[in-house]
Amino acid sequence: MKEKIVKLLSDALPIVDLDSDFLFSELDSLGVTTILMVLSEEFGIHLESTDATSKNLRNIDSIVKMVEDKLKA
Amino acid sequence: MNRLIDRIAENAASYPGKTAVIYGGEHISYADLLGRIDVESAAIMQAEGYAKGSGIVVQNTQNADFIVRYFAIHKAGCVAVPVEKDIPDARLEQISRIVAAENFSDEIADVLFTTGTTGVSKGVMISHRTIVANAENLADAQGFAADVVFIVNGPLNHIGSLSKIYPTLLMGGTLYIIDGMKDMNQFFGALDYPCDKMATFLVPASIRMLVQFSAERLASYARKIDFIETGAAPITQADMEKLCELLPHSRLYNTYASTETGIIATHNYNSDVCVAGCLGKAMKHSKFFITDEGSVACSGDTLMSGYIGDSEMTARVMRNGVIYTADCGRIDECGRLHLTGRADDIxxxxxxxxxxxxxxxxxxxxxxxxxxxxxxxxxxxxxxxxxxxxxxxxxxxxxxxxxxxxxxxxxxxxxxxxxxxxxxxxxxxxxxxxxxxxxx
Incomplete structure (x- = not known):
């Protein structure tokens, strides 16, 4: 799951440092929207723009957790 | 001279306790705003090297401090040069040098640096008269009023947001500043502000994000959202229709504007024709026509005064009080402007x-x-x-x-x-x- 998400996001946002622990602060609104779009399309999950919090998008692990939680819901 | 700062002072005298600016939980009344502007303006006038008519660079801080500093510069008789929060150092030095070399007439209020209609980054000189004309255009055409709380989410140094500060403070309304649209919780938090009428400006990408990822939540504010303006880039037909469906009671405007031309035309696509590219009729201080080559030309009080230090470039786009843009368009049978593309590489x-x-x-x-x-x-x-x-x-x-x-x-x-x-x-x-x- 993590590798798949890293691959998807690397393709969509090639210049964003996905290893960062401060991912949300390094993204702009276009980057945040792109992440929501890519994840909702790939995993068929229902994401709200309010899911794009600094907690959920802190790093790649928190993104993986958000997707896993949505898949369980 | 007709300056917006003087109109803000009149508002501070008429209703001193009314909230002018909200940012991060801080509420600043009109009296406090004017008081802070006065203090800042006095500091500018006492600073070493102060001279009336000189340009002062003001970096965006995306909070009330920027607004205070911006109007304090006007009050001190100087010219505000707003720049991005994250402007590269080399660019900041370059702009500072350009501005320092210029001696401005007292009509000039701002220099806004933009790529604009020429394709080269240029300093656009804006007069006090232009600022007031832009404010009155928007107040008249879109209904900015004292009871409207306007959420500003874009960078305050850019004409898209600056031009919303103008009518809001002109009419005695309230500005609610947030730092971009990245954190939608902040945007919805602003919409939760206790008042009857809210309004905002959203670029088409933000509207796409809202209709795709927050449709239900946005619709829950349908009674409260007085109007939403968009512009700056083309919005799709599908997004316009979806927004009309989510906000059936709100006025939804698509506006034609640029740093050089000012705010020219606007169209409420939620009460009239809902067609992508339709930007409505000219506002009260503006006129437009289509040239023989099919491009949009504008005239009126909202036009820039010229490019800083470049009369040749100014003459290329502005002749006899008319700005010739690189936007291609047509005017329909009702006098509404429709954009069809651009004639350059921008x-x-x-x-x-x-x-x-x-x-x-x-x-x-x-x-x-x-x-x-x-x-x-x-x-x-x-x-x-x-x-x-x-x-x-x-x-x-x-x-x-x-x-x-x-x-x-x-x-x-x-x-x-x-x-x-x-x-x-x-x-x-x-x-x-x-x-x-x-x-x-």
């Missing part, structure tokens, strides 16, 4: 104009880039973004993150391409110029 990224040649020049200075072209690319959510196609020098591997960081150190953030693609060659015309049409 790429519009979410309302920010990017000259591809500027990006290419910066990229060519990066080690290992042998050739490149910056083109417009379609993004399913964001609309138009930029993409850099590059050819690497023999044996070179380009580190894209290093390239992007390099570009960010040379250019404003919105000019840094979102996508990159390595190519074998870049198409050029027979005389060696980049073949931009090939990539359309």
């Amino acid at each position: 790429i519009n990224v979410g309302g920010f104009k990017v000259a591809p040649s500027e990006v290419e020049d910066a990229a060519m200075a990066f080690d290992g880039i042998a050739d490149c072209i910056c083109i417009a690319a379609k993004h399913p959510v964001l609309g138009t973004v930029t993409k850099l196609l590059y050819v690497a020098s023999d044996g070179c591997e380009i580190d894209l993150k290093a390239l992007a960081s390099f570009l960010k150190s040379k250019l404003e953030a919105y000019k840094v391409p979102m996508f990159y693609s390595r190519e074998e060659k870049i198409q050029r015309t027979y005389n060696g110029k980049l073949n931009r049409k090939y990539y359309l």
